[in-house]
Amino acid sequence: MYPSVSTKTMFCCLLFYIGSTSCNKQIEKQPVSSQQSASLTNEKPNIILIMADDIGYEVPTYSGGQSYTTPNIDALAQSGMQFTHCLTAPLCSPSRVMLLTGKYNFRNYIGWGLIDTSQHTIANLLQDAGYATCVAGKWQLDGGGAAAHKTGFDSYLLFLPFTPATVAEENAENNYRYKNPHLYQNNAFLPDSVTNGKYADDMFTDFIKSFIDSTSAVNKPFFVYYPMSLCHLPFSPTPDDPEYATWVNGTKTNNTYFPSMVKYMDKKVGELVSFVQAKGIAENTVIIFISDNGTPKGITSLFRGKLVDGGKGTPIEYGIHVPFIIKWPDHINPGTVNENLINLPDFMPTLASIAGTQMPFNGQIYDGVDFNSSFYNSTNALRTWSFCHSQPYANSKLIRWAQTNTYKLYDSINKSKFVNIAVDTLEVIPILTKNLTTEQKQIKQQLQSVLNTMHN
Structure with a gap:
C-alpha cells in the first residue's frame, strides 16, 4: 500500500488556484443535477x-x-x-x-x-x-x-x-x-x-x-x-x-x-x-x-x-x-x-x-x-x-511533471525545467530562476509541492 498525501499538502492543493477557469460560454439554463435526476427516475x-x-x-x-x-x-x-x-x-x-x-x-x-x-x-x-x-x-x-x-x-x-x-x-x-x-x-x-x-x-x-x-x-x-x-x-x-x-x-x-x-x-x-x-x-x-x-x-x-x-x-x-x-x-x-x-x-x-x-x-x-x-x-x-509519471518501457527515461493550464514544472531528474506552455508550446525556452516574477515563483513552488507528494 502506498502512503497517502499529507493533510498539509492536501490543504495546500485545495488552496492552489492558478489561471482562469471560467467557461468560454456561460450556461443560461441550468440542467438537472444528478441528485435531482435520481428523484425523477431510478x-x-x-x-x-x-x-x-x-x-x-x-x-x-x-x-x-x-x-x-x-x-x-x-x-x-x-x-x-x-x-x-x-x-x-x-x-x-x-x-x-x-x-x-x-x-x-x-x-x-x-x-x-x-x-x-x-x-x-x-x-x-x-x-x-x-x-x-x-x-x-x-x-x-x-x-x-x-x-x-x-x-x-x-x-x-x-x-x-x-x-x-x-x-x-x-x-x-x-x-x-x-x-x-x-x-x-x-x-x-x-x-x-x-x-x-x-x-x-x-x-x-x-x-x-x-x-x-x-x-x-x-x-x-x-x-x-x-x-x-x-x-x-x-x-x-x-x-x-x-x-x-x-x-x-x-x-x-x-x-x-x-x-x-x-x-x-x-x-x-x-x-x-x-x-x-x-x-x-x-x-x-x-x-x-x-x-x-x-x-x-x-x-x-x-x-x-x-x-x-x-x-x-x-x-x-x-x-x-x-x-x-x-x-x-x-x-x-x-x-x-x-x-x-x-x-x-x-x-x-x-x-x-x-x-x-x-x-x-x-x-x-x-x-x-x-x-x-x-x-x-x-x-x-x-x-x-x-x-504525469511517464516511463512506458523499462529502459525508458523517467519523466515526471506537474502543470496548470499555463505553467509546467518537470522534476529534478529533468533539471526542474519550468515553462510557460501557453506561449512556449514546444517548451524550448525554460524560464530561468533569476527571471521569475513573484507570481511565477509562487506557482513553481506550488507545482514542486505536487511533485514532492507523487512518489511510491
Whole structure:
C-alpha cells in the first residue's frame, strides 16, 4: 500500500488556484443535477466511452482543426460539453492503464502492454453497480479473455489480446489492425473466413450494437468501452477509399491516408450516436469521446491558422493534450465549453458518480477527481493542477511533471525545467530562476509541492 498525501499538502492543493477557469460560454439554463435526476427516475444511465488512438487536440474541426473532416465529432461537441484541457500520458499503454484504474502510473503500471488484473477498473466498478459491460477494440493489455473478464468486461472483441514480446512483433501484428483484422473473441481468434475483407472498426461497431441490443433482454444498463483502432499506424485506406479493395496488408505506407482515416473514425462515432438515437435511448445514454495521446510525429496539421507537428511520445502539449467531449442529455447544456483541467484518472470517480455508485477504496489510493459537478457549474474548478509519471518501457527515461493550464514544472531528474506552455508550446525556452516574477515563483513552488507528494 502506498502512503497517502499529507493533510498539509492536501490543504495546500485545495488552496492552489492558478489561471482562469471560467467557461468560454456561460450556461443560461441550468440542467438537472444528478441528485435531482435520481428523484425523477431510478434508471442508471448507459455509458459509451470511445477512445480514439493517436488523435491530438489539433485534429477535430470543433477545437480549431483545419486539415480534416469531423462533422459527427463536431456535432457531438455541439450537443454536449467540450473540455479544452484534457491531458494524458505521451503514449497509449500508460494512458489506458490510468484511464481504466483511476491511478497515476507510479502506483500500478507494470510494463508496456500490461495491466495488473488485481486492480479494480471502471468496468469492475460499473459491473458491481449492475451494468452489463463490453469492450470492443484495441486491448493491448495482455491476458486475452481471462484479463478482459477479470477487469470487469462481460463481452469482448479484441485486437492485440496478448501483448507481443517485442516491438517488432507488435509492429507486424499491427499490419492486421484494419483490413483482414486479427480479432479475439470467446477465448479464440476469429477464423480468416470471418474477417477476410472486413475492416476492424466496422466489426467493433457492429459488435457494440449487437451488445447494446442484448442488454434489453437482461434489463440492465450498459457500459461500452470502445478503444478504436483508428487512427494509429499503419496509415492505410479505409472501406470508403477506392484503394481498399486491392490493398495488401504490410504494403509500405505514408501519411497519405491519415485524413481518410480521421474521416472514417468520425463516421464510426456518428454511427454509434445515430444507433443510440434510433433505439430511443439517447436521453439516458452518456457518450464520451476522448483520445489516448497526441497525433503521431510526421503528421502535420493546420490548427487555428498554424501548422502543428504531431507530438506523440513526447511530454509537450502536442503529445498529451487531447480532445474530450461528453454528451448527457438533461444534465449537460448543449454547446458548453469547459476550461477545467482533466486528467485520465478522473474518469473513474466521475463515472462512479454518474452511475450513482461509490469508488471501491478498500485501502487503495486513487488519484482521480470527480468532475461530475462541473456538468452543472462549468466554472467550478475541481482540479488546479495535473500530474504525469511517464516511463512506458523499462529502459525508458523517467519523466515526471506537474502543470496548470499555463505553467509546467518537470522534476529534478529533468533539471526542474519550468515553462510557460501557453506561449512556449514546444517548451524550448525554460524560464530561468533569476527571471521569475513573484507570481511565477509562487506557482513553481506550488507545482514542486505536487511533485514532492507523487512518489511510491
